[in-house]
Amino acid sequence: MRIVLVGPPGAGKGTQAAYLAKNLSIPHISTGDLFRANISQGTELGLRAKSYMDAGQLVPDEVTIGMAQDRMEQPDATGGFLLDGFPRNVAQAEALDEMLKDAGMKIDAVLDLEVPEDEVVKRIAGRRICRNDSAHVFHVEYNAPKKAGVCDTCGGELYQRDDDSEDTVRKRLEVYHTQTEPIIEYYQSQGLVTTISALGTVTEVTQRAMAALPSE
Numbered sequence: 001m002r003i004v005l006v007g008p009p010g011a012g013k014g015t016q017a018a019y020l021a022k023n024l025s026i027p028h029i030s031t032g033d034l035f036r037a038n039i040s041q042g043t044e045l046g047l048r049a050k051s052y053m054d055a056g057q058l059v060p061d062e063v064t065i066g067m068a069q070d071r072m073e074q075p076d077a078t079g080g081f082l083l084d085g086f087p088r089n090v091a092q093a094e095a096l097d098e099m100l101k102d103a104g105m106k107i108d109a110v111l112d113l114e115v116p117e118d119e120v121v122k123r124i125a126g127r128r129i130c131r132n133d134s135a136h137v138f139h140v141e142y143n144a145p146k147k148a149g150v151c152d153t154c155g156g157e158l159y160q161r162d163d164d165s166e167d168t169v170r171k172r173l174e175v176y177h178t179q180t181e182p183i184i185e186y187y188q189s190q191g192l193v194t195t196i197s198a199l200g201t202v203t204e205v206t207q208r209a210m211a212a213l214p215s216e
């Protein structure tokens with residue numbers, strides 16, 4: 001199955017993607033995580049992406065689309081994948097459709113996570129992620145690690161993302177509304193979107209998401 005997860009910053013895309021990908025035995029592909037891995041490895045791509053991310057802006061399509069395509073072409077993704085944070089504007093959605101069409105494939109479902117803005121702000125303010133792997137995500141209150149500041153999964157140090165400052169979050173929300181929300185309409189015209197509430201516990205949201213997916 002090929003799934004796209006959409007939702008504002010802090011909606012819980014990464015948190016849900018980890019569970020859904022495991023349940024469905026498909027890789028979780030997050031362009032945000034790929035950029036952060038490049039930044040921590042000091043690659044040229046990472047250096048280029050960092051200034052955009054720190055400003056809450058989208059990284060240019062010519063960098064992002066190629067990186068996402070390379071990842072989707074890895075052997076573990078041939079049977080399906082869960083995309084988190086990609087596509088993020090209509091040009092990326094069109095590029096993805098083209099890329100899949102060339103391979104005789106298509107997107108099967110788009111899950112739109114809906115969450116009020118004040119909840120997003122609380123979730124982002126308390127988020128802590130792991131130095132070893134930014135897919136290891138916690139919250140100081142809602143999803144606290146067993147030991148403060150230490151990743152439950154790998155023992156790595158937890159830290160706050162550089163782009164989680166109040167000003168940058170405001171900018172990311174604005175970019176979401178102006179550039180990313182239009183892809184919901186794009187996919188609605190293909191009959192692919194299910195909107196689910198991202199409020200409630202992580203497990204409740206996972207259950208809603210699983211129920212919204214087409215049976216294979």
Ligand code: AP5
Binds near residue numbers: 010014015033052056
């Ligand atoms: P990216 O990393 O994709 O960030 P984002 O979309 O802003 O989303 P977040 O990671 O902030 O939130 P999330 O929805 O994954 O929430 P999480 O699960 O962590 O992108 C970062 C930047 O990279 C972009 O700004 C851009 O610059 C660049 N970029 C990435 N992709 C790009 C693209 N395609 N094109 C161009 N640029 C791109 O949850 C948040 C917190 O809430 C956590 O602490 C979690 O523990 C907690 N939580 C989760 N679920 C619940 C729940 N049900 N109840 C209570 N707490 C919860």
Ligand code: ZN
Binds near residue numbers: 130133136153154
């Ligand atoms: Zn970790």
